[in-house]
Amino acid sequence: MRYPSMWRYLTQRLIAFVPTLIGVSLLVFVAIRLVPGDTIIAMLGTEAGMLTESQRTALLEYFGLDKPAPEQYVTWLGNVAQGDLGYSVRHGAPVLSVIIQRFPVTLELAILAMIIALAIGVPIGLLSAIRHNSLIDLAGRLFALIGLAMPNFLLGTLIIYGLSVYFGILPNSGDYVEFTEAPLRNLQQLIFPAITLGFAFSASVMRTTRSAMLEVLGEDYVRTARSKGLRERTVIMRHTLRNALIPVVTLIGVEMGYLLGGAVVVEEIFALPGIGRLALNAISQRDYALVQGIALFVALNFLLINLLVDLLYAAIDSRISYAGQN
Amino acid sequence: MPAKIESIPARHEPPLLRRLLANRSGAVGLIIVVLFVVMAICGMFGLTPYPSVEQHPRDRLGAPSEQYLMGTDLFGRDVASRLIEGAGNSLRVAVLAVVLSGTLGTLIGMTSGYIGGMVDNILMRAMDVFFAFPAILLALLVVAILGPGVNTTVLAIAVVYTPIFARVARGPVLSVKAMDYILAARCLGLRGVRILFLHVLPNTLAPLIVQISLALSWALLTEAGLSFLGLGTQPPQASWGVMLSESRGIAEMAPWLMFFPGLAIMLGVLGFNLLGDGLRDVLDPRLRGIR
Numbered sequence: 001m002r003y004p005s006m007w008r009y010l011t012q013r014l015i016a017f018v019p020t021l022i023g024v025s026l027l028v029f030v031a032i033r034l035v036p037g038d039t040i041i042a043m044l045g046t047e048a049g050m051l052t053e054s055q056r057t058a059l060l061e062y063f064g065l066d067k068p069a070p071e072q073y074v075t076w077l078g079n080v081a082q083g084d085l086g087y088s089v090r091h092g093a094p095v096l097s098v099i100i101q102r103f104p105v106t107l108e109l110a111i112l113a114m115i116i117a118l119a120i121g122v123p124i125g126l127l128s129a130i131r132h133n134s135l136i137d138l139a140g141r142l143f144a145l146i147g148l149a150m151p152n153f154l155l156g157t158l159i160i161y162g163l164s165v166y167f168g169i170l171p172n173s174g175d176y177v178e179f180t181e182a183p184l185r186n187l188q189q190l191i192f193p194a195i196t197l198g199f200a201f202s203a204s205v206m207r208t209t210r211s212a213m214l215e216v217l218g219e220d221y222v223r224t225a226r227s228k229g230l231r232e233r234t235v236i237m238r239h240t241l242r243n244a245l246i247p248v249v250t251l252i253g254v255e256m257g258y259l260l261g262g263a264v265v266v267e268e269i270f271a272l273p274g275i276g277r278l279a280l281n282a283i284s285q286r287d288y289a290l291v292q293g294i295a296l297f298v299a300l301n302f303l304l305i306n307l308l309v310d311l312l313y314a315a316i317d318s319r320i321s322y323a324g325q326n
Numbered sequence: 327m328p329a330k331i332e333s334i335p336a337r338h339e340p341p342l343l344r345r346l347l348a349n350r351s352g353a354v355g356l357i358i359v360v361l362f363v364v365m366a367i368c369g370m371f372g373l374t375p376y377p378s379v380e381q382h383p384r385d386r387l388g389a390p391s392e393q394y395l396m397g398t399d400l401f402g403r404d405v406a407s408r409l410i411e412g413a414g415n416s417l418r419v420a421v422l423a424v425v426l427s428g429t430l431g432t433l434i435g436m437t438s439g440y441i442g443g444m445v446d447n448i449l450m451r452a453m454d455v456f457f458a459f460p461a462i463l464l465a466l467l468v469v470a471i472l473g474p475g476v477n478t479t480v481l482a483i484a485v486v487y488t489p490i491f492a493r494v495a496r497g498p499v500l501s502v503k504a505m506d507y508i509l510a511a512r513c514l515g516l517r518g519v520r521i522l523f524l525h526v527l528p529n530t531l532a533p534l535i536v537q538i539s540l541a542l543s544w545a546l547l548t549e550a551g552l553s554f555l556g557l558g559t560q561p562p563q564a565s566w567g568v569m570l571s572e573s574r575g576i577a578e579m580a581p582w583l584m585f586f587p588g589l590a591i592m593l594g595v596l597g598f599n600l601l602g603d604g605l606r607d608v609l610d611p612r613l614r615g616i617r
Contacts (some may be wrong), residue, residue, distance in 0.1 A: 023455035031467045149596035151547050153554045154588045157570060161577050161584060261460030265551055280464055283470045289468075299458040 028295040086289035095293035106274040110259035116198030125209025149201025156196045156269040193270040212244040253309030257302040330491035345608045352604020358597030369414025387580045397582040408564035420545035423483035431491020439499030446509040456489040469557045479558045498530035543598035
């Protein structure tokens, strides 16, 4: 399919977001209302039983929960279209500001994990492919297998265990500090969770790099480059790596999409105030507006990153073009 | 992995099992999986050294010994017995979840791809919604709706994996349905459903079988993860995730509480992963390299 211009392509993609986002919001709207109990009970606990009928009605009315569900949804959707995600009952603040307050932790964690994954995964994958079937390759593949089989809650537990037994420290004892406040202390708090997330991620990066390199190294143009007498280093760096990185970009896109949804388990183990734990708590507290807001926010992130990946393809691989002309 | 090119279309292909055993990943994976399944079956029938919830108050936090091969936990329960029972619980959840999502996903994907057009468009957009929805959030919502427990875990995993199976099943159907033999079947007057199950499905099985193995490894991981968070298998029932979670805070005193369930999870996942890799190499060499 050809597109007359880049802008047209972008607009089409962005418009295609709308039905998906509506689907996500509808799904979560129904799902959170199927959870037994409601906001009021979750908020007041046992004291909810002491409310008189009129007090209860007044509270429901205050939060707009007295209307029939379809009406609530339409109202909510209308507000979202104007950039208003609603009001979090538990946090006593607009949903958007609650999310934006927590998002930096998740974003920083995801970026750190990605840096770790790339820094470990790409070189090992490259080396494994170049020294195909050697001892190095075997070691690299073993590393990848372990990385894929090691669940993050196990690695996280092991790291905390190792730190406390051998170094006598507990990561994250104390409150989380933001990067802008105290960068070093912030990094100290985030580095172990980032390693936990990055390890499994690096294993898939390694596997993808390796198999893509092996495939590209078998191509005719690589043989041509070699037979021209180019140095192996030039062949690898100039001709092979660039093409081999395309699947890695896809992988990173997918993983980042998931990581930006919050790493519930890792945030829970290391007691980090990220989006994942926010979601976990919002669900257990029946904070309807917050759950809906988070789902929408995370889905939008996921879609935007996918779009970004597609655009990156065009930048890396000149055979792909979304802007017509081919 | 050495590329094995089957140069001549073999008239008598050796049986799948032998080809799988000739593949290094496949052989190792198969051995681990068989051991795991044997262990799980023992767990399901209660064939453990001690009853898994039996407490031995005198032997609390005992190190691995002749009496308790893998030591005992805070309540003096035998870790080895709990590990075996945990294998049974994990396998039951994983298999049920994969059967459910595999059947449903395959049906959706095949129907969608075969009918095409508007139906395909709508079904696949619906699947996109599930993809854009963070998997863990979806699983958490299912748990919140139904309350924690084994059946919920099965459903939570199935909900996440159904769209993946749908995509995997749809792809090959698109290419197979354009084949001449499908046209021939249609000319013979066969009905759609019959064509779908007798002629399309068998030719799309390879990627599905690979996906089943990978899904099992993912289901094991998720079951352990949800149980670790306290949302899956409920104590005092044993699950590897529960055991690992219970070891938190006391692993400094009793590292075996963390070591054995951790190792079990890793080996279980590794086994299904390797088996999946092996199956892919054997069944569908074109797919090699895709994660």
